[in-house]
Amino acid sequence: MPEHEAGGPLGTPTLEVRDFLRRRREQIAQRWADEPLFRTVFPLPRDEAVEAGKAVVDALAQVADAQRVEDSDAAGFTGVREQLARMSASRSRAGLSITQVSNELAALWPPVDRLLASELEEMPTEELRACTTTLSTLMGTLRVVAMQYAGADHSGDAWTWVRSGDRHTLMLADGLGHGPEAARASTAAVDAVRGRPHLGPAEMLRLLHVELGATRGAAVAVAQLDARSGRLWFAGIGNIGARMREGDRWRALLSRPGIVGVHRPGTVREDEFAWSADSVLFLHTDGLPSRWSPPSDPGTAAADPAVTAAVAIRDAGSAARPVRDDTAVAVMTSSPPDHP
Template sequence: MRLNHKSIAIDDKSTIGEARRAALQVAQALGFDEARRSDIGIACTEAATNVLLHATRGELLLCPFVAGEHFWLDIFALDEGPGIRDIGRAMEDGFSSIGTPGQGLGAIARLSDESSLYSSPDKGTVYWCRFKSAGSSSAAAVGLVNVPIKGESVCGDNYFLKINAVQSLYMMVDGLGHGAGAAEAADEAVAVVSQSVGEPTSEILTRVHNALKKTRGAAMSVAVVDHERRIVTYAGVGNISCNLLHGMTSRSLVSQNGTLGAVLPRVPQEYTYPIEPNTILQMFSDGLVSKASLSGYPGLQNRHPALAAGILYRDFNRRRDDATVLVAKIGGPLA
């Protein structure tokens, strides 16, 4: 099931209600019960209110994810305001300068299953929280943002994840252009990859290429992580960017020129890379500028990868195309 990620501009009081209503609609579509929908509504209201109060304007993202019977909803509150100088005070449960229903960011942390905040003086704040279905694994150390270009209701990018303790697969695809035609190509690629788990990455590319001949085509990258052998096997065609981050070191993974569905490299190549403990996999579509990097954010690599995904989206979004970001911790056993 594909549920669209939503972006709501927060720039006056009416947009707070708009964001809350959108969050409740997504929560209901995911299958959250009434009590959890109420929690989500409070969290969304509080997060949007804090943006408006402290930064005057910003953006709220609603990012659902579904994997079989399990699902989650990520809420991001993004701004480029003055930042939070006293984070400890802001996170106190019960603290609110205007008496909103949640009474402070600490209440969002209490209501949600996971949350985190990153704030820099004069550069703004990103606040993230996650609401998970009952039984969802806490091992999903991954962040995802998948937002269509303004004016489109569906994103022409898509992704597929298959995560387990032995081997995990991460895939991102960008249908050519944007809108319904791009989404059709991207969705077809996801369908093929979901049926090809366990195959060599080069073979997966070939299968997707053949399936996409009836569509406008796409760029795609797929990375398979062997957690026991600590290696990544990677193959890509087109302009999906993929990097491995470890400390101060960033390594770009090699993609070949071409367009799946139209021009496949004569010999699709797959590459193998070793990974160290605490390695981060970063993938993003060309909706972000090519220089997108976490290097200018001290300590961010040690935080939840969803927080990193939100910051990359906020700071490197070109705003001229669909934008998709995937950040995952891959350099250790999945606890």
């Protein structure tokens, strides 16, 4: 059986692409770090852009290993879905249209194609063409994954996490309606929370009602965990979903009717709960289908919250009933303790 320059036996085009991605991981990530999509989202230090690129290359290699290069739901993409969504959303917020963001994603393909052609130049023409086609398909699927949560130029959903001493606060906002005005309302909520990290949930909502008064308003939920005492406080106004895992069951945390910045209830209710190492909190906007339920996997508490949120969005939709573009999920767990 013939062998290519790297010394391994020729396999299927998909596995050849997998091996190429693993061998050239560093070079690809370095080249991507200079592309606008990575360079502008991760401006400094450059190493952050390189590491983000490596994560995407690893995901592509995993998808190729599973021989699912046309499947945007392939498990290999799970670990980078939130990163890709963040990158697409960041470029949209910078003023790029969806077409322009898509073009920046497409620009990631040529440098990888050139590396592939250079490394496998001694491969028979037909086999090289098959590898090139496979890589092109895989990169096209990557673009689908990155764009599927960025179907609008502006997202009305926004979240933030802040820390003040032992207290960790997670906030999720859904601006009323859609478009730039909805985004302005939710962004105003983020800015206000970041400026007052010490406030409790009920007090924070009272502040947000004032801060969002010049906007169209938003549904907002705020959860605050005291890591030292193991207590969690929650308050919400509007249709932000909140569910907390307690042992082997899920508890729905209730918000009051209203719109922060427009109509606030006279009394803002703040609930208190015990928090343990196995506890998990989900906050989500109404973009998730009504039939959605949190994962039953007992390992959720130990998983990276970003991965858990990405998997929740992925599993909530289907090809027939995809999750709406304007959708956000924020997750708080005890591990890792430094971020939600």
